[in-house]
Amino acid sequence: MSNLTLIEPTKQFQEQYIEMIEEWKVAEEKMVPFVLRYDYENFDSMVNELIKLRDTPPYDEQKVNSSTFWLIQDMSRVVGAVNVRHRLNKYLAEIGGHIGYGIRPSERRKGYAVEILKQVLLKARELGISEALVTCDKDNIGSAKTILKNGGVLDSEAIVNGIEIQRYWISTVNKV
Numbered sequence: 264m265s266n267l268t269l270i271e272p273t274k275q276f277q278e279q280y281i282e283m284i285e286e287w288k289v290a291e292e293k294m295v296p297f298v299l300r301y302d303y304e305n306f307d308s309m310v311n312e313l314i315k316l317r318d319t320p321p322y323d324e325q326k327v328n329s330s331t332f333w334l335i336q337d338m339s340r341v342v343g344a345v346n347v348r349h350r351l352n353k354y355l356a357e358i359g360g361h362i363g364y365g366i367r368p369s370e371r372r373k374g375y376a377v378e379i380l381k382q383v384l385l386k387a388r389e390l391g392i393s394e395a396l397v398t399c400d401k402d403n404i405g406s407a408k409t410i411l412k413n414g415g416v417l418d419s420e421a422i423v424n425g426i427e428i429q430r431y432w433i434s435t436v437n438k439v
């Protein structure tokens with residue numbers, strides 16, 4: 264899928280990003296990863312918030328830095344987003360993991376989630392993560408398949424806040 268590129272959030276794709284968020288809102292579905300829920304009315308400050316999230320050591324030591332990327336098709340359409348936590352804390356080790364991703368509703372079932380996870384595993388490796396924890400709700404078949412197709416190995420299952428979840432580890436080494 265050579266026409267799909269991961270990029271860091273930028274004003275260059277402001278219009279296309281907002282168009283994606285508006286589509287998601289119409290679908291009335293909780294947006295994942297969480298950074299998609301950031302207020303974008305002042306676009307520059309949203310981009311700055313994402314840079315801060317990546318670079319500024321959190322005031323609260325329970326919080327962790329994370330990097331956000333958008334998946335761009337043909338350098339013209341934003342089709343999804345992904346967030347990589349730079350380290351795990353207690354909460355993320357239980358649920359949340361290193362990586363959260365989402366594909367906009369109109370672009371699903373085209374292999375884009377498999378691609379966004381594949382590409383972001385290389386970013387995770389650059390961040391020094393050799394084994395990435397990726398979690399999903401057990402009934403999220405699309406996400407579980409996406410993880411398995413990227414070499415995920417089931418570690419454990421649990422019930423967290425009444426929801427059955429699965430935890431997978433994916434090696435970021437030897438990925439091309």
Ligand SMILES: CC(C)(COP(=O)(O)OP(=O)(O)OC[C@H]1O[C@@H](n2cnc3c(N)ncnc32)[C@H](O)[C@@H]1OP(=O)(O)O)[C@@H](O)C(=O)NCCC(=O)NCCS
Pocket residue numbers: 295363364365366367370371372373374375376377378398399400403404405406408409
């Ligand atoms: C889960 C999600 C990321 C999948 O994205 P996608 O781009 O549709 O996934 P892909 O097209 O790459 O499909 C990956 C595999 O899952 C399957 N799949 C995708 N959605 C599915 C669904 N709703 N039911 C069953 N299988 C599904 C695909 O068929 C494919 O398997 P195959 O190659 O054996 O056919 C997307 O539905 C989404 O953004 N959901 C909301 C946010 C979310 O749940 N994020 C994951 C958090 S862990």
